[in-house]
Amino acid sequence: MVVSRNFVVIIGGPKSGKTVTARSIALQLEKEGWEVVPVVKPAQLDKYYDRERKQVFLLDDFVGTSTFDEELYNKVLKYRDLFSYSEKQNTKILFTCRKSVYFSAVPELQNLPSLQVIDLESFENRLDNDEKRKILHKHCDARSVTKENYESLSIENANIMFPFLCELFADNEKYQSIGERFFIKPFEGLCMEFDIMQDRNIVHYAALIMCMISNNCLSIGILLEEKTKVYIYNSVGLNQGTADRLLQDALEQMIGTYVIEIDDHFSFIHDSLFDILAYHYGRRVKYCPEIIRYLPSECLSNMVYIDSNQSVDEFSIPIPEDQFNCLAERLFVDIQNLKLYEVFMMKLLYYEPFFRAFIEMLNKESYDSLKEVFLSVQENATCEHPDHIDNELHNLLADLAFFVFEEEERYCIRVIAWVIYFCHFQLLEYIMDRVHDEEGSYQSVFGSEKREQTRLLVLCRYKKNVKITKLLLDHIDLNCINENLLTNNMLKIMPDAYRTLTPLTAACEVGNLAMVKLLVQSGLDINENERNTLFALSLALYYDHTEIVDFLSCNIRSQSTYVTIGQPIDEGFVQIITCKIEDRSSLTFTIEPRDRSSLSFTMEPRKLLRSYNTPIPVNGPFLSD
The missing domain is CATH 1.25.40 (Serine Threonine Protein Phosphatase 5, Tetratricopeptide repeat)
Known part of the structure; x- marks a missing residue:
């Protein structure tokens, strides 16, 4: 599909190999003479675009990481002309997206032209057995894993998060001892590992919970404030007299398996371990509602769900209705602590039963x-x-x-x-x-x-x-x-x-x-022409919002017989066009995306009275009568 189509989004579940697949495709294209351009935000599509080169752009999580991000989508939408243009030119765009995010965004994505979807977990695209074995052998050989631990494994039914699980399997002898069951039921297997840890190595489990509660950045010298430690100890059944040194030792023993040490902080070795542990600890909320008060704000924003009709993935934490009051109180505390994006991005605030609980809390x-x-x-x-x-x-x-x-x-x-x-x-x-x-x-x-x-x-x-x-x-x-x-x-x-x-x-x-x-x-009054104004018609033309151009053209009142439009053509110059008032609605704007030096107006020659380039004023393009 990528050979024949230039605008593709690769979807799949968490850790299903979306990014690896996109990069592998890009590397193959690089061998065929394409320039690979990884970008981290939509604006860089515009910044690095060069129509004279064969380019392939890579952008991960293009409309959100864990949930649909409308703001990020709007940024992508600004470059929809490039997506159409890519179908005709030497430009390819590869996006990745978590499947649950993609399906929640489907109604909006209809505004993106020529979008083709590759589902890595569909029957025709999922890894075959030979591909799985090559991936597993590559990871195990790199870690010098004993061949008898992996060569005879039955992995035909291993489909979930397979590339990521191979990495974990090769790094951890415990996972190797579990064998093929680790691949067939990975989520269950990792949760079982945490169950065992909670029973047999409670200090290790508490140490990991501390790392999670600290939002994946636990200071080595100062673990957590005392009241938070007291709660965690109570929630997992750890003796209140446990010394900090024991917890630090436990974290050091798990370096390379569950955590890494960066400067003076501990963090999880992979984001998925953070997600799974948050789920493992958070699922106890039904019996231990105080957990809601201590889960990181980011976890609450991305993982909590309360609507049975909501699209969720394996890492989601259900909140029962009898805990709505506790959750509402927690959100109010987060607002006081200026965790504003985490709170107000939560979809649960749009869910009527929870919103009523939130208002009841505010009434108090x-x-x-x-x-x-x-x-x-x-x-x-x-x-x-x-x-x-x-x-x-x-x-x-x-x-x-x-x-x-x-x-x-x-x-x-x-x-x-x-x-x-x-x-x-x-x-x-x-x-x-x-x-x-x-x-x-x-x-x-x-x-x-x-x-x-x-x-x-x-x-x-x-x-x-x-x-x-x-x-x-x-x-x-x-x-x-x-x-x-x-x-x-x-x-x-x-x-x-x-x-x-x-x-x-x-x-x-x-x-x-x-x-x-x-x-x-x-x-x-859309005729206002103050010096510090970026004027409306000029901007609408520049961003090719033709409906706004038409609306403004029909509503601008002028006492002059001419209208002058200032249109930016690059960072330093604006193209000035003057035409008769009665002809301004005939102005059409043609843009070759990603090359602003080619911006031009198209109109009948008899209607064009004057056109020239001039330096842009300090505060931008302008419109005047």
Whole structure:
């Protein structure tokens, strides 16, 4: 398929060999004269694309690691022209994706043209016996495993996580003693190993739990705070008087088998061991609900599920309904500790039975407490920035700014920004009702300054949620819809670049037509031409959002007979085109993806009055009458 098609996604379960398969294909193509270009984020597809070369791009987990990541998907979608273009040119794109993530994303992925899917676990694509034996022998020979331990194994029915299991098998004599059962029922086998460890080597098990609780980064010198250790000891049945030295010795004994030592920290030797141990420990939540309070926030975000209809994988931890209150309390603590991405990315907040439990918990909090957590400005606080969240988006959420005469950046975090960005509509309505009941207005929710209201409105551009956008427009000062986020004492540098956006230009940049229409319906003057504005039509043209171009062209009011459009053609220059007002709707925009020097306008010659290149102003492209 990869030979005949240029845009392919490889799917499979955890550790099924998706990345290895993609790299093997790429290496084979490299022998045939292709340039292999591994990338870690969608924007690098654009950065490294060269239409003069035969290139194959590799991108792992292209729409999320454990769950569907809409923000990451939107970034991929920005380059859909390249995907279509790749079918006609010397460009191949290989994506990998966990199967459960792919199936949850199927409705959205229909927007990607020419996408072909290879399922590694399908009957026609799964490894045959000869391939399995070659993989197993390669790992065992590299570790000098005794041949009698693996040559006669029956592995015909070994399909789950096979490449990864070969690596574990070759590294661990215990797994070799289990034999073929380790491959046939690996998840069960690894859980059984932890069962045995919990019974016979409880110090070792507790040490691994500590490594997991510390989110896979356990300090060698200082294990965990005392109350956490007390809870872990109680939950696994370890004597409270156990010395830290014994736990450190246990971890050192497991180096190379379960953990590795990096600098002054212990971490699991592989992410799958972290997942399996979290599942093994977390499945006890039914009998030991306090576990919910101690599982890492990332585990709760990626592994917990409560809806029986939810697509899950082997590592998921079910939470019974009678533990909803405990889980709701834990999430509130995480919000207080600014684990904001982990909490608000959780799908369980959209699940009605759990959401009711969450609201019941919030009802018990005083108004002052609620306001402090969700609405107060936390200056110079820090919120962890996940790798998959774009820098510009994170800076906008955390309200990062660089000020004149200040040496460092300043964060002004308000939790309500995450509520709005992740489209928790019911939670936003609840907070608004509590505030209005206490204060008689919504000012504390959206801020008293136009700049803050503008920031929250700009956040609406990403998810394209009409309900959230309309709710904000119904309750903010509509004068803010013509504003950007700059103030006179802010430095105009790249990390602050998003501050030049107005709500309209922000929506045009990402192609949010619904938001553009709502802004215009709310009274937005789309003829505003302030110096610090990245103007809307120019951006819509640049990103090829033709529906927005058509809408704006039909709604721009002008007192001139001409319109001038500034269109970026590279990092330093903008192409200026002037045409008659009545002809502007006839403008069509042609782009050869990934080569911005080839950007051009196509129109009838008689309609083109003037076209030339000029340096781009400090704050970007422009539109003027």
